[in-house]
Amino acid sequence: MTAASSTIRWLSDCGNATRGIGAKAAGLGEMLALGLRVPPGFVVTQAAYDAFVQAPGLAEHVGEIATLGSDIGTRHDAASALRAHIEATAMPEGTAGEILGAYDELARLSGTADVEVAVRSSASAEDLPGASFAGQQDTYLGVRRDDLLDSVRRCWASLFSERAVAYRAEMGYPLAEVSIAVVVQKLVSARASGVMFTINPVSGNPFEIVIEANWGLGESVVSGLVVPDRFLVSKHSGELQRELGEKMQAAIAGPGGHSLVDLPPEQRSAFCLDDAELGELARLGRLIEDHYGEPRDVEWSVDENLPFPESVLLLQMRPVTTTGLKDVHRDPGKSTTDHILDLILARRFGSPTASDSAG
Amino acid sequence: MSMPSYGVVPGYDWDEERDVEVSPWWLLDPTHSVPPWTPMFAWFWIQYCGHGMQYGAETVSMPTVRGYDWRLKDGGGYFTILVVKDPAEIKRREEGFRQAMRPFLESYDEMWNGFKTEMLGRYAKLRAVDVDRASNWQLKELLEDTVAVTARMWEIHMYMMFGVYTIYLFFEDLCRELLGIDDTSPDFHRLLRGYDNKVLAVDRALWELARAADEAGLNSAVGQGKASEAIPALEESDAGRQWLGRFRGLLDEDGWRIQRMAEINLPSWVEDPTPALQIVSRFIETGIEFDLDRKRAELEQERREAQQAVLARIPAGDRDWFGALMSVAERAGSFSEEHNHYLDLYTHAMIRRTVLAIGRRLTQAGTIDAPEDVMYLTPVELRQVVGVPEYYRLQHQAAGRREAYDAWQQKENPPLLGTLTFEETIGEVVQSHCPIALKVVTGALPTVDPAVKADLYGVCGSPGVAEGTARLILDESRLGEVQPGDILVAATTSPSWTSVFAYLQGVVVDRGASLSHAAVVGREYGIPVVMNVFEGTKKLKSGQRIRVDGTNGHVFVLSDA
Numbered sequence: 001m002t003a004a005s006s007t008i009r010w011l012s013d014c015g016n017a018t019r020g021i022g023a024k025a026a027g028l029g030e031m032l033a034l035g036l037r038v039p040p041g042f043v044v045t046q047a048a049y050d051a052f053v054q055a056p057g058l059a060e061h062v063g064e065i066a067t068l069g070s071d072i073g074t075r076h077d078a079a080s081a082l083r084a085h086i087e088a089t090a091m092p093e094g095t096a097g098e099i100l101g102a103y104d105e106l107a108r109l110s111g112t113a114d115v116e117v118a119v120r121s122s123a124s125a126e127d128l129p130g131a132s133f134a135g136q137q138d139t140y141l142g143v144r145r146d147d148l149l150d151s152v153r154r155c156w157a158s159l160f161s162e163r164a165v166a167y168r169a170e171m172g173y174p175l176a177e178v179s180i181a182v183v184v185q186k187l188v189s190a191r192a193s194g195v196m197f198t199i200n201p202v203s204g205n206p207f208e209i210v211i212e213a214n215w216g217l218g219e220s221v222v223s224g225l226v227v228p229d230r231f232l233v234s235k236h237s238g239e240l241q242r243e244l245g246e247k248m249q250a251a252i253a254g255p256g257g258h259s260l261v262d263l264p265p266e267q268r269s270a271f272c273l274d275d276a277e278l279g280e281l282a283r284l285g286r287l288i289e290d291h292y293g294e295p296r297d298v299e300w301s302v303d304e305n306l307p308f309p310e311s312v313l314l315l316q317m318r319p320v321t322t323t324g325l326k327d328v329h330r331d332p333g334k335s336t337t338d339h340i341l342d343l344i345l346a347r348r349f350g351s352p353t354a355s356d357s358a359g
Numbered sequence: 360m361s362m363p364s365y366g367v368v369p370g371y372d373w374d375e376e377r378d379v380e381v382s383p384w385w386l387l388d389p390t391h392s393v394p395p396w397t398p399m400f401a402w403f404w405i406q407y408c409g410h411g412m413q414y415g416a417e418t419v420s421m422p423t424v425r426g427y428d429w430r431l432k433d434g435g436g437y438f439t440i441l442v443v444k445d446p447a448e449i450k451r452r453e454e455g456f457r458q459a460m461r462p463f464l465e466s467y468d469e470m471w472n473g474f475k476t477e478m479l480g481r482y483a484k485l486r487a488v489d490v491d492r493a494s495n496w497q498l499k500e501l502l503e504d505t506v507a508v509t510a511r512m513w514e515i516h517m518y519m520m521f522g523v524y525t526i527y528l529f530f531e532d533l534c535r536e537l538l539g540i541d542d543t544s545p546d547f548h549r550l551l552r553g554y555d556n557k558v559l560a561v562d563r564a565l566w567e568l569a570r571a572a573d574e575a576g577l578n579s580a581v582g583q584g585k586a587s588e589a590i591p592a593l594e595e596s597d598a599g600r601q602w603l604g605r606f607r608g609l610l611d612e613d614g615w616r617i618q619r620m621a622e623i624n625l626p627s628w629v630e631d632p633t634p635a636l637q638i639v640s641r642f643i644e645t646g647i648e649f650d651l652d653r654k655r656a657e658l659e660q661e662r663r664e665a666q667q668a669v670l671a672r673i674p675a676g677d678r679d680w681f682g683a684l685m686s687v688a689e690r691a692g693s694f695s696e697e698h699n700h701y702l703d704l705y706t707h708a709m710i711r712r713t714v715l716a717i718g719r720r721l722t723q724a725g726t727i728d729a730p731e732d733v734m735y736l737t738p739v740e741l742r743q744v745v746g747v748p749e750y751y752r753l754q755h756q757a758a759g760r761r762e763a764y765d766a767w768q769q770k771e772n773p774p775l776l777g778t779l780t781f782e783e784t785i786g787e788v789v790q791s792h793c794p795i796a797l798k799v800v801t802g803a804l805p806t807v808d809p810a811v812k813a814d815l816y817g818v819c820g821s822p823g824v825a826e827g828t829a830r831l832i833l834d835e836s837r838l839g840e841v842q843p844g845d846i847l848v849a850a851t852t853s854p855s856w857t858s859v860f861a862y863l864q865g866v867v868v869d870r871g872a873s874l875s876h877a878a879v880v881g882r883e884y885g886i887p888v889v890m891n892v893f894e895g896t897k898k899l900k901s902g903q904r905i906r907v908d909g910t911n912g913h914v915f916v917l918s919d920a
Contacts, residue, residue: 200539204537206538206668236549328533328677337683341457341461344529345453347532349423
């Protein structure tokens, strides 16, 4: 049991524990703690990686990286060699057993012996550039039991991608003394997917939630491949506006990622979400914004194998970049009153030089 | 023989030849001067509202406006804006503006409370004169003081209004740019509501009196209809006398309001408390739950959430000034409503009290036939005769003007005088950048969406949707016809209409914008209001079942009466 708790942690136990599980897993744990549903899964902790790289043979290779100078060519080669070593080195038996054991438990929970999972790296922000919760990271979709350990090792290896090593070198972070966790989640069997903005990203209206959706996986919406169904929900009244998209194709899970299929006419001309699902998504959207105190952009799916509302799952999210307020920033040296008056003079009365004469 | 309308406000009576040279456009003020004014009231409005607007524009140093000029034609008030066009002068005025606007941003509450105290002090001095015992000369002095108080009232009124509305419009600009919402958006309105104001406080006090009457078993006495019958009935018991004491206390404090906002030909509540008693008995009859505190708490909570949502969109470094701006802009709604109580309505009640006292004196002296005939005279005429009234006869003057006044009531004044088209005139108004004209006079124009198939299109005054029976009210004396659950349909509303809002489902008005009375009060009562439908009073009929969608500004007729 002791060994299990250091190698594996279930997402549902990640609520307040941010150490040793990386940013992505911490984010998922926080969501679960808030009552925001994410696909079930577990984390292969940093401790598992730490134990792995101490294996004889591998430890030296990792140490070498730290001694490299600033020559980019050398560093490139060493990183590439190290990644190959990591991918080729067998895991300690205990670790492998625990990961597979957790997978079997997940399969049991999902009611499918050979459940498909998504495997993603979950690094700390300073260890991997752009490894923030929703940023760039290695993701392997449609992984089953046989490929699971390989996928985890590939995620570990990503710690030494060219970009990651260059970034750490530039920032003056240690090159070798880093760690990484890996998240394994049940792959959603998506009937429909898409994105949700907790504000209207076009007008900036903070009182509206915008949901874009298509049948299948979210890739077709995120990549802009189809004109999705578009829904606008008023946060106050819950009032709903619908716009039917031109959904010619959908993304479905396939080997090594996803593939596109043509949609039959009856699916093109039907909304892919019902009112209850939209209401549930909007409820989750408000919960997210209330908690994070800023507008967010959320990826979600509706799982066809789960009953409503458990079927409405959140996958990832990121803050929406604030736009607007052009040319209205206050110069710290100016009082708020002077700033407002300058803006009023310039904008309401159209005086182009109002700010020149500011006292 | 009909008296020509000039001779009411010499120098300000409409003279086409002269006035078109002053300005090529003159707009009718339909909110205040339909139906047409009595000559006495017109004299005060045309001169002193104009005075206040010029004073206010100058004191705030409005860069592009030096105030308004007013003319009177057939009892209708027409205004034009005195626009500054010379860039060098605009520049000079901007410097003054920068200083003059500071108190609005830095000490708004202190300033407005100071003005309220000042005006209440001035009213107290006028009220201290015992008009029935005063000598003729004291009455003459009271007339001069009343004119001076009116002038001062309009100075404060317009100084405040130029400042507050300038900030409000700028805030609206920023919201439009930043959040994609403006004052036709229900979300914008959530920012403005949840503030107490004097007019609502009076309604709540009347509701509490209704509850007290109900508990003391005074319902039948209060429900006599007329004050002249109800008061003697109440005097008969201890409980009744006690209740009357409370009621009179309220009137003495808050009853100095005329039943019409911009006129003095109807009594104030102090003079005839019948309208106040009717509101009380209506509250008893309907048993309406007037839980303003709970509603207020809800609206306040909603406002805070809306504020947070707005601030979350502002970069952290800009939240301080944006928040300061927002808090002053939000006060525009309660200022809009409250100033009516402390300024216009109270002053007009004072004018009525003074001129009627003189009217009684003139009637005793045989100068005129009845006290109310002073409504057809002007203060200039009263000033001439009140010292030694026995030596003057004004019957002919009063009768002639009364005939003119009656003729004014029979016809509709044109909306525009001068040489410009309506579109050109609106263009001029927009170019003036005058916040009062933009907010109060023009308002936002409705967007027609044929797909919606609404019967009328307007703009959001207060969000929400409701269904009910349409009740067309063209004149506040018929407010008693409104039944609980009705949807009020009116040309426009004013503070004397506020009390029926407590039991309405919704409101539709022909003209108005987000700071107009119906919008401000509708928001506080949390009922949908559609503004600026233009033809509501023409197209809707009492008894029809209608649906109002305040959120989107749509009105649907569901079934005929």
